[in-house]
Amino acid sequence: MTSTRANRPLLEVRNLRVEFPTRRGTLVAVDDVSFHIDAGEVLGVVGESGAGKSLTGAAIIGLLEPPGRIAGGEVRLEDKRIDNLSAEHLRRIRGRQIGAVFQDPLTSLDPLFTVGQQLVETIMTHLDLSEAQARSRAIELLREVGIPGAERRIDHYPHQFSGGMRQRVVIALALCAQPRLIIADEPTTALDVSIQAQIITLLKRLCREHGAAVMLVTHDMGVIAETADRVAVMYAGRIAEIGPVGEVIRKPRHPYTIGLMGSIPKLDRAVARLVQIEGAMPRLTAIPTGCAFNPRCPKVFERCRHERPDLMPVETNHAACWLHAPTLTEATRG
Amino acid sequence: MADATEMSARSAGGTAPAALQRAFDSDIFYSFRNSPITMLAAVVTLLGFVGAIFAPWLATQNPFDLRTLNLMDASLPPAWVEGGEAKYLFGTDNQGRDVFSTILYGSRISLLVGVGSVLLALVLGVGLGLLSGYAGGSIDAFIMRVADVQLSFPAILIALLIDGITRAILPREAHDAAAVYVLILSIGASGWVQYARTVRGSTMVEKNKEYVQAARVIGRHPFAIMLRHVLPNVMGPVLVIATIHLAVAIITEATLSFLGVGVPPTQPSLGTLIRIGNNFLFSGEWWITVFPGAALVIMVLAVNLLGDWLRDALNPKLR
Amino acid sequence: MIAYIIQRLLQSVLVMAAVGFVAFSLFAYVGDPITIMLGQDYNETERARLAAQLGLDRPFYVQFANFVANAVQGDFGISYRLARPVNAVIRERLPATLELSLIAAFLALAVGVPMGVYTGLKRDSWLSRFFLTVSLIGVSLPTFLIGILLILVFAVILGWLPSFGRGETVQLGWWTTGFFTKSGLKALILPSITLCLFQLTLIMRLVRSEMLEVLRTDYIKFARARGLRDRAVHFRHALRNTLVPVITIAGLQLGAIIAFAIITETVFQWPGMGLLFIQSVSATDIPVMAAYLCLISFVFVVINFVVDLLYYAVDPRLRVDRGAVGGHG
Numbered sequence: 001m002t003s004t005r006a007n008r009p010l011l012e013v014r015n016l017r018v019e020f021p022t023r024r025g026t027l028v029a030v031d032d033v034s035f036h037i038d039a040g041e042v043l044g045v046v047g048e049s050g051a052g053k054s055l056t057g058a059a060i061i062g063l064l065e066p067p068g069r070i071a072g073g074e075v076r077l078e079d080k081r082i083d084n085l086s087a088e089h090l091r092r093i094r095g096r097q098i099g100a101v102f103q104d105p106l107t108s109l110d111p112l113f114t115v116g117q118q119l120v121e122t123i124m125t126h127l128d129l130s131e132a133q134a135r136s137r138a139i140e141l142l143r144e145v146g147i148p149g150a151e152r153r154i155d156h157y158p159h160q161f162s163g164g165m166r167q168r169v170v171i172a173l174a175l176c177a178q179p180r181l182i183i184a185d186e187p188t189t190a191l192d193v194s195i196q197a198q199i200i201t202l203l204k205r206l207c208r209e210h211g212a213a214v215m216l217v218t219h220d221m222g223v224i225a226e227t228a229d230r231v232a233v234m235y236a237g238r239i240a241e242i243g244p245v246g247e248v249i250r251k252p253r254h255p256y257t258i259g260l261m262g263s264i265p266k267l268d269r270a271v272a273r274l275v276q277i278e279g280a281m282p283r284l285t286a287i288p289t290g291c292a293f294n295p296r297c298p299k300v301f302e303r304c305r306h307e308r309p310d311l312m313p314v315e316t317n318h319a320a321c322w323l324h325a326p327t328l329t330e331a332t333r334g
Numbered sequence: 335m336a337d338a339t340e341m342s343a344r345s346a347g348g349t350a351p352a353a354l355q356r357a358f359d360s361d362i363f364y365s366f367r368n369s370p371i372t373m374l375a376a377v378v379t380l381l382g383f384v385g386a387i388f389a390p391w392l393a394t395q396n397p398f399d400l401r402t403l404n405l406m407d408a409s410l411p412p413a414w415v416e417g418g419e420a421k422y423l424f425g426t427d428n429q430g431r432d433v434f435s436t437i438l439y440g441s442r443i444s445l446l447v448g449v450g451s452v453l454l455a456l457v458l459g460v461g462l463g464l465l466s467g468y469a470g471g472s473i474d475a476f477i478m479r480v481a482d483v484q485l486s487f488p489a490i491l492i493a494l495l496i497d498g499i500t501r502a503i504l505p506r507e508a509h510d511a512a513a514v515y516v517l518i519l520s521i522g523a524s525g526w527v528q529y530a531r532t533v534r535g536s537t538m539v540e541k542n543k544e545y546v547q548a549a550r551v552i553g554r555h556p557f558a559i560m561l562r563h564v565l566p567n568v569m570g571p572v573l574v575i576a577t578i579h580l581a582v583a584i585i586t587e588a589t590l591s592f593l594g595v596g597v598p599p600t601q602p603s604l605g606t607l608i609r610i611g612n613n614f615l616f617s618g619e620w621w622i623t624v625f626p627g628a629a630l631v632i633m634v635l636a637v638n639l640l641g642d643w644l645r646d647a648l649n650p651k652l653r
Numbered sequence: 654m655i656a657y658i659i660q661r662l663l664q665s666v667l668v669m670a671a672v673g674f675v676a677f678s679l680f681a682y683v684g685d686p687i688t689i690m691l692g693q694d695y696n697e698t699e700r701a702r703l704a705a706q707l708g709l710d711r712p713f714y715v716q717f718a719n720f721v722a723n724a725v726q727g728d729f730g731i732s733y734r735l736a737r738p739v740n741a742v743i744r745e746r747l748p749a750t751l752e753l754s755l756i757a758a759f760l761a762l763a764v765g766v767p768m769g770v771y772t773g774l775k776r777d778s779w780l781s782r783f784f785l786t787v788s789l790i791g792v793s794l795p796t797f798l799i800g801i802l803l804i805l806v807f808a809v810i811l812g813w814l815p816s817f818g819r820g821e822t823v824q825l826g827w828w829t830t831g832f833f834t835k836s837g838l839k840a841l842i843l844p845s846i847t848l849c850l851f852q853l854t855l856i857m858r859l860v861r862s863e864m865l866e867v868l869r870t871d872y873i874k875f876a877r878a879r880g881l882r883d884r885a886v887h888f889r890h891a892l893r894n895t896l897v898p899v900i901t902i903a904g905l906q907l908g909a910i911i912a913f914a915i916i917t918e919t920v921f922q923w924p925g926m927g928l929l930f931i932q933s934v935s936a937t938d939i940p941v942m943a944a945y946l947c948l949i950s951f952v953f954v955v956i957n958f959v960v961d962l963l964y965y966a967v968d969p970r971l972r973v974d975r976g977a978v979g980g981h982g
Contacts, residue, residue: 023364023368061878063874063877063878091877091880091881091882091883092880093880094877094878094879094880095878095879095880095881096880099878099879100875100878100879102871102874102875102878104871107870107871107872108871108872108875109872109875110872110873110876110890110893110894111872111894111968111969111970112890112893112894112897112967112968112969113890113893114969118879121881121885121889122879122880122881125879125880125881125882125885126880157969157970159969159970170875173875173879174879176879177880483668483671485905487908487912487950487953488908488909488912488913490912490913490915490916491912491915491949494915494930494931494934495675495942495946497934498934498937498942499679501934501937502679502937502939581792581793585793585795588795588797588798589795589796589797589916592795592797592916592919593797593915593916593919593931594931594935595931595934595935605795608797608798608801612801612920615801615804615805615809616809616816618809620805623801623805624805627798627801627802630795630798631790631793631794631795631798634793634794634795635789635790635793638789638792638793639789642789
């Protein structure tokens with residue numbers, strides 16, 4: 001889908017497959033996932049927990065927890081494959097070219113080191129700076145993420161910061177070495193609702209200023225709507241729908257996305273009641289044959305139960321749904 | 335080790351009884367079948383218990399019946415060594431007792447004390463843990479304080495102390511007769527803390543759940559209903575603690591007996607046998623010590639292996 | 654900080670008071686010291702005279718106060734068995750036990766911690782599996798059996814090392830040391846290995862399980878995501894965090910070593926406090942038992958206190974917001 005583009009995207013993921021070998025057979029947690037992120041772009045990845053969105057992020061930076069492993073596909077950063085690099089090469093990319101923001105700022109920072117020590121060690125790992133230079137850069141970064149009294153606060157330990165402040169420190173750590181891409185995994189889920197918006201705004205502003213693209217993993221469609229340029233909806237390890245954020249929200253094409261949008265209360269429209277999708281996402285051990293969504297789908301038909309749909313272009317979006325197969329009549333025959 | 339069992343206690347503590355049941359149905363037996371070492375350990379443990387329980391029928395002689403002993407056969411080496419006799423597989427000691435038979439009888443005492451003290455510690459620990467977790471407040475603070483202090487003293491020292499006190503209180507003959515019970519008391523009383531901590535944690539979680547409040551409303555004593563709900567939750571971790579504690583208890587008993595403050599020589603445990611045999615080490619009669627020692631180590635190792643496996647199997651996080 | 658120290662000190666004093674009470678109860682109520690000292694044949698006047706001499710006729714709290722006052726000055730009376738002042742007997746035995754325990758503690762930490770770190774980091778290497786198997790055997794081998802086996806191999810069969818005693822010692826004031834003579838050092842080898850082996854395996858297993866726990870934490874994952882070198886992730890972040898809980902347990906283990914010396918000293922006839930204690934238990938020599946109990950408890954309390962302070966130094970979370978975390982433990 002991206003091969004015809006004139007400008008190479010910053011990150012390109014092709015047919016990514018992540019497996020967890022267990023003694024009862026292999027679980028496929030991410031199955032045939034392809035997408036790209038352009039330089040400076042914000043791609044939202046949304047889905048229920050267990051849909052494979054966090055694992056996709058972990059796979060890109062080579063930090064899958066064993067026994068999880070990339071079983072197929074490739075990950076390209078600026079057109080160079082990075083999924084098959086040595087551990088040492090990947091390490092140099094992490095933090096330098098791809099930064100990360102984790103879900104829980106309370107547990108992301110080492111409690112035994114001051115935030116300054118953690119910033120300085122990260123800066124000095126990636127950039128050729130003296131300790132004094134690294135420290136002044138660290139103070140500058142803290143100031144940039146909006147920590148008041150940065151000169152003083154740099155010598156404080158993580159537990160002396162509030163949750164929101166800690167997430168700002170985490171963002172500063174992610175931006176340390178001017179990466180081209182930030183993978184933010186549920187960056188606001190663990191925070192107070194009142195602080196979530198601040199952090200999202202900050203993240204978006206900083207990434208724009210630093211020219212970094214963002215892969216924003218979340219289950220909060222509201223955050224995506226405010227922040228993302230494009231959005232990928234994941235379900236049971238696959239991408240169900242991907243497209244420009246406005247299009248996906250206004251005109252969702254996949255029945256799952258339709259259900260997902262229906263479950264968000266909208267202020268500008270009077271909705272009699274919230275639509276809910278019947279049932280729950282299947283466990284990885286019991287993904288149905290055909291389309292993984294078929295047992296819950298209100299528009300299910302025969303073909304959905306036997307054949308697995310790939311992403312198909314639907315105007316501006318791509319949706320993995322037989323409803324959008326080139327000729328519907330042909331499809332229903334199956 | 336202590337820490338790891340607490341870890342498993344934490345993770346398994348929150349699961350519902352149904353989940354535990356499911357785990358028993360599948361995961362545990364799967365990992366059992368896939369671990370030859372564990373299966374071997376289980377077989378060895380089983381053999382040890384069978385040998386101990388049926389010692390009077392399995393032993394070739396009753397080493398404590400003086401009429402069956404023949405001083406002419408004293409200090410014979412094992413059967414396969416020159417000078418050994420086939421009917422004394424592991425040789426004989428200085429009084430002509432068959433070492434193989436003394437081991438069977440000895441492990442009887444060792445296991446009796448081991449199992450007895452584990453049961454005592456379990457009842458004591460589970461009871462105090464429930465009480466501590468349920469009552470809270472100053473009772474809880476007191477019990478946990480005592481537990482902290484006791485934990486900072488090695489079990490063997492506490493057992494030695496209890497043994498020393500009873501020795502001073504009871505006359506010598508009475509003490510010898512009661513030695514096994516004194517040992518069970520001292521080892522059991524020094525081992526309750528682990529159980530209590532685990533059960534207390536789980537009790538505190540359950541205490542605030544709605545069914546306990548509901549029980550109060552319908553007039554049932556909350557303590558009774560909690561017992562029924564807390565116990566299934568802590569069964570896994572308590573089983574792990576008990577298994578590892580059994581190994582520790584057997585070692586402690588052997589150590590106390592080796593030190594001469596355990597069971598009397600007229601009723602020897604494996605530790606006593608090693609103590610007796612130790613006197614002949616320098617004269618080259620190694621078998622009197624080495625075989626009881628080997629029996630002890632193999633038994634404890636097998637129990638430890640079972641405990642290790644159980645802990646890992648109940649705590650999938652560590653796999 | 655000050656409040657924290659005072660609180661811990663108070664707790665220590667409380668524990669010592671409780672131990673003192675147990676020791677005193679031993680004295681006052683266990684066995685009949687008069688029967689023990691005079692034997693079976695005595696008349697009532699002799700009995701009354703000795704009771705008065707020992708202060709046994711006074712009320713309970715006066716006796717306890719006297720006991721505490723004497724104990725604080727190191728006076729635990731006269732050993733029934735040896736008929737000598739208890740403090741003199743203990744002072745004679747103390748250096749032997751402390752030298753043995755310190756060597757064993759050093760060995761256990763110096764070998765156990767690196768082995769634990771290694772097996773935690775390289776959990777699938779064959780060497781780790783080997784260490785773990787050996788450690789399980791180590792945990793299953795009772796200390797006295799290790800001693801016996803070592804004696805059998807190195808003293809009886811090979812004849813390389815002595816099987817009992819301290820060898821020649823050198824007098825330094827009232828302290829006797831085996832560190833400066835060849836026979837003294839040779840005599841230390843087997844007992845210290847025997848004493849350290851169990852603690853060593855315990856510390857190794859503890860460090861390993863803590864290390865595995867820490868390696869699973871978010872901040873280690875985030876440290877990797879920041880692109881830090883493995884060396885920094887493992888030895889700067891993971892090891893430092895592992896050591897926080899390890900300090901507590903290691904401290905307790907060091908206390909345990911002194912208690913476990915009882916067994917090693919018995920096996921090797923090492924002339925230390927442990928051997929003295931076990932002889933006293935067998936002979937119901939209450940004053941020595943009470944003194945040993947108090948001394949050992951004192952050592953434990955001191956170790957616990959030092960551990961608490963170390964904890965404080967290592968973990969910044971305890972240093973600030975003290976009020977909120979003051980009641981830890």
